[in-house]
Amino acid sequence: MTFTGTLRAAGGAALAGALLFGTAPVASADSIRDSQWPLAVTAFDAEKVWGVSTGKGVTVAVLDSGVDGTHPDLTGSVLPGKDFTGGGTADRETVNVHGTAMASLIAGHGHGSGGADGVMGLAPDAKILPVKVLAQDSGITSADSLDYAAGLRYAVDHGASVVNMSIDAGFDPSVEEEQAIAYAAEKDVLVVTAAGNDGAGNLTDPASAPGVLAVGAVGKDGVVWEKSNYGPQLMLAAPGEYIRSAKTGGGYRLANGTSDATAYVSAAAALLRAKFPDLTAGQIANRLVKTASLPSSAKGLSLPDKHYGYGFIRPYSALTKGISAGSKQGPLKTPTAAASSSNSPSTSAAAGGSVANNSSSSSDSSGMGTGVIVAIVIGVLVLALVIMLIIVLSKRGGRRNGPGGGFPLPPQGDWQQQPPNGWQQPPAGGYQQQPQHNPYASQQPPPGQWPNQ
Incomplete structure (x- = not known):
């Protein structure tokens, strides 16, 4: 430009x-x-x-x-x-x-x-x-x-x-x-x-x-x-x-x-x-x-x-x-x-993928990622189908003393939210202002003469 x-x-x-x-x-x-x-x-x-x-x-x-x-x-x-x-x-x-x-x-x-x-x-x-x-x-x-x-x-x-x-x-x-x-x-x-x-x-x-x-x-x-x-x-x-x-x-x-x-x-x-x-x-x-x-x-x-x-x-x-x-x-x-470029989040993503960032739009209120939620839902549905199939097969085969209710679901523990990704910006240590008089400026020049080194 x-x-x-x-x-x-x-x-x-x-x-x-x-x-x-x-x-x-x-x-x-x-x-x-x-x-x-x-x-x-x-x-x-x-x-x-x-x-x-x-x-x-x-x-x-x-x-x-x-x-x-x-x-x-x-x-x-x-x-x-x-x-x-x-x-x-x-x-x-x-x-x-x-x-x-x-x-x-x-x-x-x-x-x-x-x-x-x-x-x-x-x-x-x-x-x-x-x-x-x-x-x-x-x-x-x-x-x-x-x-x-x-x-x-x-x-x-x-x-x-x-x-x-x-x-x-x-x-x-x-x-x-x-x-x-x-x-x-x-x-x-x-x-x-x-x-x-x-x-x-x-x-x-x-x-x-x-x-x-x-x-x-x-x-x-x-x-x-x-x-x-x-x-x-x-x-x-x-x-x-x-x-x-x-x-x-x-x-x-x-x-x-x-x-x-x-x-x-x-x-x-x-x-x-x-x-x-x-x-x-x-x-x-x-x-x-x-x-x-x-x-x-x-x-x-x-x-x-x-x-x-x-x-x-x-x-x-x-x-x-x-x-x-x-x-x-x-x-x-x-x-x-x-300064601005070092603090800006990445906004690039592979074709067909989602943009990676730290905003709430990429996670639910508990901090659980969208991909994790989808995986759990699919797992529960598959498990439910398996249980239903076992019940049907048990009734057809006359095995009424089989396991009642199928396989127990694993305990549902709370999802532990991870700390935010990325490094933390260190505190900015500003340049220390010099005192009113430079330590090497004690010799002041007479009028019309440049000060000595």
């Missing part, structure tokens, strides 16, 4: 990334790296992070508008993938920009001597699996009639352990999309989604769907970006203002948007999946949540907060802090489709 509304890259207006300086001249290669403030010591301190993990061995699927795998900052890091909008692979995008930008923030490796020029992603050794579900950056129309359900299932089935979905449909997820998210959860794949860029107080598809990790955007000071959508489903935040990334054709862009923030969270998840391969998707999310922080202006908020979730990510802390694994599900909600 497909939807007929508009599916947008969550970056926002102009090129689905809320391009801030879309008409500005392309900066020189040296200044590109310098403008990547999230990688600086005062923010992620990427060099320190890469001393622990670079995301090697992890595949991140980018469900977006296709990726330019020939970009010098992405060569060798992009798998062929699949184009669900027109067929073929998704690694040779020549028109749309958004998917390439997201891929570069996740797994860009720069270029030039020692990779010192161009865009570097937070997980530079991860692989990108491009899955094109957007016909164009600005969204798809009803004529395209596409959704991301098939693309998400493809990503799960082709080795992705993290899926980046920097898209915003603007309405509620379809049943097929919820089932695809449930499929990803069953296969232990972490789905990271963008909150959207309307400054609205409600999240929509896919960020509103249970089972995903919804991300908002913050600036250099850690304060939430004014256009970042918010709501109770929001879980984390990441840099989303003045973000430098690659674009189709070998160039670069500067943008604002929850799309970029989502890519950084996906990259952080890739770092963790490489470092902790035995942790589940929910436990990866747990490490990100337990090490998240808040700006000093947000001191005293009850977490999760509708604007910040549990706070903005701190990758180095997530990689190095001593945190218990926690439950398999972690802070992620159980997908609705998975």
Whole structure:
């Protein structure tokens, strides 16, 4: 099933990334790296992070508008993938920009001597699996009639352990999309989604769907970006203002948007999946949540907060802090489709048979099955016929001293009702809400500076 509304890259207006300086001249290669403030010591301190993990061995699927795998900052890091909008692979995008930008923030490796020029992603050794579900950056129309359900299932089935979905449909997820998210959860794949860029107080598809990790955007000071959508489903935040990334054709862009923030969270998840391969998707999310922080202006908020979730990510802390694994599900909600399917009774039956269920229509008031009642009635009738035959034969043969009344009926004991079939659903143990302040968020940043790791 497909939807007929508009599916947008969550970056926002102009090129689905809320391009801030879309008409500005392309900066020189040296200044590109310098403008990547999230990688600086005062923010992620990427060099320190890469001393622990670079995301090697992890595949991140980018469900977006296709990726330019020939970009010098992405060569060798992009798998062929699949184009669900027109067929073929998704690694040779020549028109749309958004998917390439997201891929570069996740797994860009720069270029030039020692990779010192161009865009570097937070997980530079991860692989990108491009899955094109957007016909164009600005969204798809009803004529395209596409959704991301098939693309998400493809990503799960082709080795992705993290899926980046920097898209915003603007309405509620379809049943097929919820089932695809449930499929990803069953296969232990972490789905990271963008909150959207309307400054609205409600999240929509896919960020509103249970089972995903919804991300908002913050600036250099850690304060939430004014256009970042918010709501109770929001879980984390990441840099989303003045973000430098690659674009189709070998160039670069500067943008604002929850799309970029989502890519950084996906990259952080890739770092963790490489470092902790035995942790589940929910436990990866747990490490990100337990090490998240808040700006000093947000001191005293009850977490999760509708604007910040549990706070903005701190990758180095997530990689190095001593945190218990926690439950398999972690802070992620159980997908609705998975929960409903696991509790629904079977309604299939063989041809000519009856439907098996637990309703009173299949048994009488004492709990005796219809088949048992029929068998007893037939048995009584047969026994009565035998007794009558014996009596007739006795009278004809003159054997009046034969057994009087025939064979006695067995005692009629009460039918013991069996306990209902099937396993009982265990009590749902909800995710324990964190205290008002994260245990690792004691150091608050001075104005205009990203908190230390």
